[in-house]
Amino acid sequence: MNTIWRRTKSNTSMELHFNRITSIILSRSSAFIMLVVTCLLTTPIQMYGDLEDENLILVAAGTFTMGSDKRAADEKPTHKVFLDAFYIGKYEVTNAEYYKFWISIQTDKKTTTQNTKHHTPEDFIHIPHIGKWQDRAKEYPNHPVVGVSWHDAHAYAKWKGMRLPTEAEWEKAARGYTDRTWPWGNALEEYANTVSNKDGYPNRIAPVGSFKQGKSYYGAMDMAGNVWEWTSDWYSDVYYYNSPKQNPTGPKNGSWRVIRGGSWIDAIPRCSTTFRFHQYPNLKTSFIGFRVAKTADKTKE
Numbered sequence: 415m416n417t418i419w420r421r422t423k424s425n426t427s428m429e430l431h432f433n434r435i436t437s438i439i440l441s442r443s444s445a446f447i448m449l450v451v452t453c454l455l456t457t458p459i460q461m462y463g464d465l466e467d468e469n470l471i472l473v474a475a476g477t478f479t480m481g482s483d484k485r486a487a488d489e490k491p492t493h494k495v496f497l498d499a500f501y502i503g504k505y506e507v508t509n510a511e512y513y514k515f516w517i518s519i520q521t522d523k524k525t526t527t528q529n530t531k532h533h534t535p536e537d538f539i540h541i542p543h544i545g546k547w548q549d550r551a552k553e554y555p556n557h558p559v560v561g562v563s564w565h566d567a568h569a570y571a572k573w574k575g576m577r578l579p580t581e582a583e584w585e586k587a588a589r590g591y592t593d594r595t596w597p598w599g600n601a602l603e604e605y606a607n608t609v610s611n612k613d614g615y616p617n618r619i620a621p622v623g624s625f626k627q628g629k630s631y632y633g634a635m636d637m638a639g640n641v642w643e644w645t646s647d648w649y650s651d652v653y654y655y656n657s658p659k660q661n662p663t664g665p666k667n668g669s670w671r672v673i674r675g676g677s678w679i680d681a682i683p684r685c686s687t688t689f690r691f692h693q694y695p696n697l698k699t700s701f702i703g704f705r706v707a708k709t710a711d712k713t714k715e
C-alpha cells in the first residue's frame with residue numbers, strides 16, 4: 415500500500431508538474447500567437463511580387479528632396495516630392511538587350527511594311543569604338559546602346575512591358591533620400607565615366623556597371639556619366655516652381671525631352687544627381703542612351 419501510495423503521490427506530483435509546464439507553454443504560445451496576429455492586423459504588408467528581372471531595382475514609396483537651390487537656375491527651387499514605389503533598371507540598356515528588340519522589329523511583318531529599319535540606332539563611323547550599329551551590337555554587347563532617339567527608347571521600354579522613368583523617378587533613384595550630389599555621396603570621386611582621362615575609359619564608352627563604387631543609394635549603376643539617359647518628361651526650366659507634390663510626370667507638352675546623368679563626353683559637374691539637360695526627341699547621338707522603369711504592382715493586405 416505504502417509503495418502504491420508513494421507511487422501515486424509521485425505520479426500525482428509529476429502530473430502536476432507536467433500540467434504546470436504545459437500550462438506555461440500554452441500560455442506563452444498563446445501570447446506569442448496573439449502577438450503575431452496583432453502584428454499582422456496592425457502592420458500593412460506591402461507586396462511587390464512582380465519583380466521578374468534581377469536587373470531591376472525596387473525604389474520604395476516615399477518622399478525625397480528634388481532639385482537644388484545651390485546649383486543651376488532650372489534646378490530651383492528645392493522641393494519635396496512623394497513617389498509611389500517603382501522599379502528602375504540597375505543598368506543602362508545595353509547593345510545586346512536593344513539588339514533583341516531591334517531584331518524582333520525587323521522581322522515583324524506588321525511593322526516592316528512601313529518601317530523596314532524601324533528604331534535602328536544611328537551609325538557613328540567617325541567614332542571607332544562605336545561605329546556601325548550591327549557591328550557594335552556584336553563587338554560591344556555590354557556597352558550601353560546609343561544613337562537612339564527618345565522614340566526608340568520609348569518603343570523599347572514598351573516592348574519590354576515597361577516605360578521610361580519620369581524625371582522625378584530618375585532623380586530619386588540616383589540621389590536617394592539624402593542630398594547626394596553624386597550617386598555615391600558628396601565626395602568628388604572618379605566613380606563615373608566622364609570626359610576625364612583618369613577614369614580608365616579615356617574618350618570612350620564603358621561597359622555598363624564598370625564603376626562599382628559609383629552605385630547609387632538604391633544600387634543603380636552609372637547614374638552619373640557613361641551615357642545621358644532619356645526620361646519620359648518634357649523639359650521646362652521653370653517646372654519645379656509648380657510641380658505636383660506627388661508623382662510628377664512633367665509638363666503636358668514641350669519641344670525637348672529631359673535627359674539626365676551626363677556622359678563620357680561631359681565634365682563631372684554635368685553628371686550630378688540634380689543637373690538637368692534636354693534634347694529634341696528625334697535626336698540620335700553618341701552620348702544618349704536610357705534605362706527602363708515600371709510602376710511597382712503594390713498591394714496591401
Ligand SMILES: [Ca+2]
Nearest residue numbers: 636639641675
Ligand atoms: Ca548614365
